Amino acid sequence: MERVSPVISAPAMAPNRPPIDWAGIIFTALLSAAIVLPLIVVGTWAFTEVWRYPNVVPQQFGLRFWNQTLTRADVWSALTISLQLSTVVTLLSAAICLPAAYAFARMDFPGRTVLFFSFLAGHAFPKFGLLIAIAAIFLQLNLIGTFWGVVLIQLVGTLLFMIWIPVAAFQSVDRRMEEAARDVGASPLRVFWSITLPQAGPTIAAAVLLSFVGTFYETEGAWLIGAPGIRTMPVLMISFINNQMVIQYGAVLSVMLWVPSFIALMFARRVIGGGAFARGFGG
Amino acid sequence: MTDAAEGAKRPLIEGAASRRPTGLLLVAIPVFLVGWLVIWPIINAIGRTLWRPDASGTMGFDLSSYVFFFSDQYSINNLTITLWTTLMCAILLLVICLPIALYLRFSHGRLPAYVQALAIFPMFVPSIILAYAFIRVLGPNGMVDILLNSVGLPKIRTPYLTPWGPVIGLVWDNIPLTVLILLSGLGNVANHAIEAARDVGANRLQVFWHIILPRISNSLLVAISFAVLGIFSSFTLPYLLGPAAPEMMGPFMNRTFREVNDPLNAITQAVITFGFCIAFGLFYVRSVARNQGQ
Amino acid sequence: MSVLKISEVSKIFAGPTVAVDKFSLDVADGELVCLLGPSGSGKSTLLRMIGGFERPTSGLITIDGEDITHQPPEKRPTGMVFQSHALWTHMNVFKNLAFGLKLRRLPASEIKQRVEAVLELVGLAGYGGRGVNQLSGGQQQRVALARSLVLEPKILLLDEPFASLDQHLRERLREEVRDIQQRLKITTLFVTHGQDEALAMADRIVVMRDGRTEQVDRPDIIYREPQTPFVAGFIGTMNLVEGEVSNGHFKRAGFAVDMPIADGPAVLAVRPEALDLTAAEPGTARVHRVTDYGTHGLVDLDLRDGTRLKSMVAHPDLFKPGQGVDLRPQAVSAYRDNQRAYRS
Numbered sequence: 001m002e003r004v005s006p007v008i009s010a011p012a013m014a015p016n017r018p019p020i021d022w023a024g025i026i027f028t029a030l031l032s033a034a035i036v037l038p039l040i041v042v043g044t045w046a047f048t049e050v051w052r053y054p055n056v057v058p059q060q061f062g063l064r065f066w067n068q069t070l071t072r073a074d075v076w077s078a079l080t081i082s083l084q085l086s087t088v089v090t091l092l093s094a095a096i097c098l099p100a101a102y103a104f105a106r107m108d109f110p111g112r113t114v115l116f117f118s119f120l121a122g123h124a125f126p127k128f129g130l131l132i133a134i135a136a137i138f139l140q141l142n143l144i145g146t147f148w149g150v151v152l153i154q155l156v157g158t159l160l161f162m163i164w165i166p167v168a169a170f171q172s173v174d175r176r177m178e179e180a181a182r183d184v185g186a187s188p189l190r191v192f193w194s195i196t197l198p199q200a201g202p203t204i205a206a207a208v209l210l211s212f213v214g215t216f217y218e219t220e221g222a223w224l225i226g227a228p229g230i231r232t233m234p235v236l237m238i239s240f241i242n243n244q245m246v247i248q249y250g251a252v253l254s255v256m257l258w259v260p261s262f263i264a265l266m267f268a269r270r271v272i273g274g275g276a277f278a279r280g281f282g283g
Numbered sequence: 284m285t286d287a288a289e290g291a292k293r294p295l296i297e298g299a300a301s302r303r304p305t306g307l308l309l310v311a312i313p314v315f316l317v318g319w320l321v322i323w324p325i326i327n328a329i330g331r332t333l334w335r336p337d338a339s340g341t342m343g344f345d346l347s348s349y350v351f352f353f354s355d356q357y358s359i360n361n362l363t364i365t366l367w368t369t370l371m372c373a374i375l376l377l378v379i380c381l382p383i384a385l386y387l388r389f390s391h392g393r394l395p396a397y398v399q400a401l402a403i404f405p406m407f408v409p410s411i412i413l414a415y416a417f418i419r420v421l422g423p424n425g426m427v428d429i430l431l432n433s434v435g436l437p438k439i440r441t442p443y444l445t446p447w448g449p450v451i452g453l454v455w456d457n458i459p460l461t462v463l464i465l466l467s468g469l470g471n472v473a474n475h476a477i478e479a480a481r482d483v484g485a486n487r488l489q490v491f492w493h494i495i496l497p498r499i500s501n502s503l504l505v506a507i508s509f510a511v512l513g514i515f516s517s518f519t520l521p522y523l524l525g526p527a528a529p530e531m532m533g534p535f536m537n538r539t540f541r542e543v544n545d546p547l548n549a550i551t552q553a554v555i556t557f558g559f560c561i562a563f564g565l566f567y568v569r570s571v572a573r574n575q576g577q
Numbered sequence: 578m579s580v581l582k583i584s585e586v587s588k589i590f591a592g593p594t595v596a597v598d599k600f601s602l603d604v605a606d607g608e609l610v611c612l613l614g615p616s617g618s619g620k621s622t623l624l625r626m627i628g629g630f631e632r633p634t635s636g637l638i639t640i641d642g643e644d645i646t647h648q649p650p651e652k653r654p655t656g657m658v659f660q661s662h663a664l665w666t667h668m669n670v671f672k673n674l675a676f677g678l679k680l681r682r683l684p685a686s687e688i689k690q691r692v693e694a695v696l697e698l699v700g701l702a703g704y705g706g707r708g709v710n711q712l713s714g715g716q717q718q719r720v721a722l723a724r725s726l727v728l729e730p731k732i733l734l735l736d737e738p739f740a741s742l743d744q745h746l747r748e749r750l751r752e753e754v755r756d757i758q759q760r761l762k763i764t765t766l767f768v769t770h771g772q773d774e775a776l777a778m779a780d781r782i783v784v785m786r787d788g789r790t791e792q793v794d795r796p797d798i799i800y801r802e803p804q805t806p807f808v809a810g811f812i813g814t815m816n817l818v819e820g821e822v823s824n825g826h827f828k829r830a831g832f833a834v835d836m837p838i839a840d841g842p843a844v845l846a847v848r849p850e851a852l853d854l855t856a857a858e859p860g861t862a863r864v865h866r867v868t869d870y871g872t873h874g875l876v877d878l879d880l881r882d883g884t885r886l887k888s889m890v891a892h893p894d895l896f897k898p899g900q901g902v903d904l905r906p907q908a909v910s911a912y913r914d915n916q917r918a919y920r921s
Contacts, residue, residue, distance in 0.1 A: 021390065021392070021394050023382075023386050023390075024386065024390060024394035024395060024398060025394070027382075027383060027386060027398045028394060028397060028398055028401070031383075031398060031401040031402060032401065034455070035401050035404055035405060035455075036401070036404075037420065037426070038413075038416035038417065038419070038420045038426075039408065039416060041416060041419050041420050041425075041426045042412065042415060042416045042419060045419060053424040053428070053429065053432075054424075054428070054429055054432040054433065055429070056429055056430070056433050096312040096313055096316075097313055099309040099310075100309050100310040100312070100313045100314075102309065103305070103306040103307075103309035103310050104306075104310065107305065107306035107309070108306065109304060109305075109306030109307045109310075110307065111307075112306065115310055115314050117568070117571075117572050117575075118314060118317050118318075118322075119313070119317060120567075120568050120571055120572070121317060121321045121322060121568075122317065122321045123512070123567070124512070124564035124565070124567055124568045125321075125325065125512070125557055125560065125564055126512055126515045126516030126532075126556045126557065126560045127512075127513070127516060127517075128516035128517065128518045128532070128533040128536060128537070128553075128556075129516045129532075129536065129552075129553035129554075129556040129557055129560075130321065130324065130325070130553070132328075132536045132537075132540055132549050132550060132552070132553040133324035133325055133327065133328040133550060133553050133554075134320055134324045135540060135546075135549075136324070136327070136328065136331070136540075136546045136549070136550050137323070137324050137327060139546060152316075152320065153320070155316065156316055156317070156320045156321065159313050159316060159317060163313060174661065174663060176659040176660075176661055176663035177663045177664075177665055177666075179628075179630050179650065179657070179659070179663065180657065180659060180663040180664075180665075180721075180724070181665070181676070182629070182630070182649070182650035182651050183628060183629075183650050183651070183655070183656060183657045183725070184651075184656075184676060184677030184680065184724065184725075184728055185651045185677050185680045185681065185728070186651055186676070186677075186680055187651055190680070194676070195665055198667040199665075199666070199667060201667075217409040217410075217411070219409075219410065219411055219518075219519045220518045220519060220533075223518070223519075223537075224518075224537060224540070224541070227541070234409065234411045234519075237411045237412075237415070238411065238519070238522075238523065241411075241414060241415055241418065241523055242523070247419070250415045251415070251419075254411075254412045254415050254416070257409060257411070257412060258408070258409070258412060261407045261408065261409060262407070264407060
């Protein structure tokens with residue numbers, strides 16, 4: 001992983017022919033090798049039937065292991081559980097966080113600033129340490145190994161995103177637009193429904209998607225709180241890797257697992273990139 | 284109520300309507316969840332490990348679980364490997380991400396766009412898939428071995444199940460956010476500040492040292508804090524890629540809690556990780572709060 | 578049709594800052610009244626209280642005798658046009674206009690008919706299907722006006738509606754708005770900080786300062802007979818000279834004007850176009866700069882103590898910088914204790 005480049009690239013000054021962007025070429029080559037190659041290898045394994053060392057390419061391609069993986073009962077139950085969890089958590093999170101976000105963005109009440117920043121608390125501590133502390137409490141409440149225990153733990157994980165991003169979205173809605181709607185006769189509730197929500201819509205949709213995908217891939221809370229009763233896709237994947245089962249199972253599962261992430265990637269391309277996202281992390 | 288209440292405080296963000304308890308009602312559930320599932324567990328964890336019944340059943344101040352941790356060689360080894368991993372990751376992240384961020388900040392065109400897309404890509408690869416890919420590429424008889432063998436070179440000594448395994452995985456995982464945070468910090472460095480420095484004769488290294496570095500020092504610290512908070516108690520990657528002993532704090536806590544079934548010592552370990560990260564956590568909160576306040 | 582009555586309305590913000598201080602005004606049926614004042618004079622706050630977006634701390638607002646002081650905006654028969662047009666960008670032009678009508682549960686055919694009629698009125702017939710962001714700034718402001726008009730409000734409120742437009746467009750739009758207002762005979766309150774706009778459009782102007790009324794009058798009277806030095810200085814260009822009156826003469830640094838009022842300090846006000854110059858050496862003032870505007874010229878003068886005056890002259894080429902002149906004021910006023918004490 002050594003890719004130290006001594007070149008600090010400065011704005012290209014050459015007037016006519018741009019100089020060759022050596023730094024860019026080096027970065028591209030190294031990052032491609034480090035980031036794209038591993039994923040290609042996984043993708044290749046997923047469609048491989050026989051690949052014996054030391055051949056550079058598989059001896060036999062095929063979909064046999066897709067068939068085998070998809071007929072496994074544990075895969076289907078994990079997929080069902082994961083989708084159920086993500087759906088329930090996302091809906092619950094939207095139901096409790098969006099009104100709260102609106103309140104933070106548009107209303108004034110005692111302790112508003114402190115409460116707003118209190119959502120950072122969950123991110124100011126090492127995550128797994130916090131999970132252990134929560135698990136100790138869940139142990140007393142008999143929530144370990146239950147569906148709702150995992151829902152709770154993942155719900156807490158979505159709070160920061162699901163409040164802070166929509167707050168920014170609501171705040172960027174021009175108040176005069178809302179006032180204009182009141183002016184033509186809309187009640188406050190109607191203004192929220194017909195003006196504020198559609199205006200803030202795309203950003204809020206991004207936050208909702210983020211919480212869905214984030215919950216789907218959440219591994220550590222599900223592992224610690226959910227086991228043994230609740231087995232999500234990532235938890236199943238851990239056992240596939242640990243138990244050294246047929247290599248292709250892991251590969252097929254990886255490719256399947258990556259689909260929601262790919263959708264998120266396509267969607268997030270617009271949201272990320274502007275500095276706004278990194279600023280959310282204090283950058 | 285209107286007059287007195289309205290006179291009390293101007294809202295944080297201009298234009299909030301009136302000061303009504305409706306707002307409190309709307310934020311009640313999320314705030315309750317944070318209180319119950321973040322603040323309370325932490326207080327509870329500290330309380331339970333310090334103030335608990337002794338052998339005779341009377342409650343009292345008791346440091347013995349901490350004394351045990353710091354006198355137990357196995358625990359100490361685990362803590363040491365965690366600190367070593369965190370430090371290595373922080374150094375590698377800076378060494379890798381700072382040049383990338385600098386390159387992205389000062390270049391335009393299609394190649395930098397591609398480099399940025401690549402650098403942010405790991406954000407969309409769940410760490411569990413990363414762990415699997417790591418094993419297939421760097422594990423025994425993995426892709427690297429295959430490629431080396433095909434050109435007649437010896438196999439590598441695989442980092443899989445060694446302390447370097449988690450380091451490589453965690454660095455890979457943390458590149459996107461580090462690059463994004465540094466890039467956002469570099470956005471604060473004005474082009475004309477650099478041009479002015481070049482104008483008075485500073486070379487590239489001097490520009491970096493005297494102009495750029497002072498402006499992004501805060502972003503550097505935020506990036507490091509964020510990475511440290513994530514890496515110190517990471518679980519999935521060390522659990523799957525690291526050695527069985529010594530193990531990092533994440534897998535250690537997991538095993539103490541679930542396999543050894545010893546919640547008290549698991550909580551003690553958790554509180555110790557809090558203690559080691561408290562400075563980074565506070566710094567992170569302060570930076571975010573300051574950014575939001577702007 | 579509709580009469581707006583504002584009685585003793587005050588607004589005190591946290592701080593406390595008095596934004597509007599016991600303001601009273603009656604707006605007659607079909608009248609267009611301009612609230613004119615510098616920023617921070619409370620004119621926008623006053624308009625927002627009439628629209629229902631701020632609650633008055635005290636006072637009473639009625640429309641046609643009905644008390645609306647504490648009604649929410651959606652219950653008031655007022656229509657507001659905002660500075661930034663505040664159009665709903667997720668709806669097209671037609672939907673922007675139809676939204677309020679739909680809330681009133683009108684049948685679709687009537688909505689369509691009324692929207693089209695109003696679009697015709699503001700000169701945007703056929704623009705219904707356009708997205709709001711596809712329109713120019715002037716068109717957007719016309720849609721905003723149409724959105725208010727389509728509901729046939731009793732009172733039309735305009736909050737600096739042309740502030741974000743360029744000079745040329747602003748002049749054209751204010752004529753259009755004035756035409757529409759007169760055609761519909763709609764009672765209108767218009768907030769602006771531009772005196773040109775106020776002078777060009779208003780039936781009456783309310784000059785506001787620090788939340789209070791300085792003067793309420795027809796535009797020509799405001800211009801010709803400002804009641805306070807603030808109004809005198811705010812409307813048009815005015816030379817304001819502080820000096821002393823003694824024995825029926827106002828004096829400042831060698832500049833003297835007949836003024837039959839009691840002795841004491843006073844502020845002399847004279848418009849540049851009412852200050853004639855004649856060449857004289859050494860003279861009471863010296864020419865500092867001459868600016869030729871083609872149709873007329875403006876001469877900057879310094880009194881002996883450096884006080885700067887402006888004079889409008891028909892032939893600027895007659896004057897050169899450094900030259901001495903005597904001043905012949907044709908029409909002057911004087912103010913004392915913030916009130917007019919003399920008018921020639």
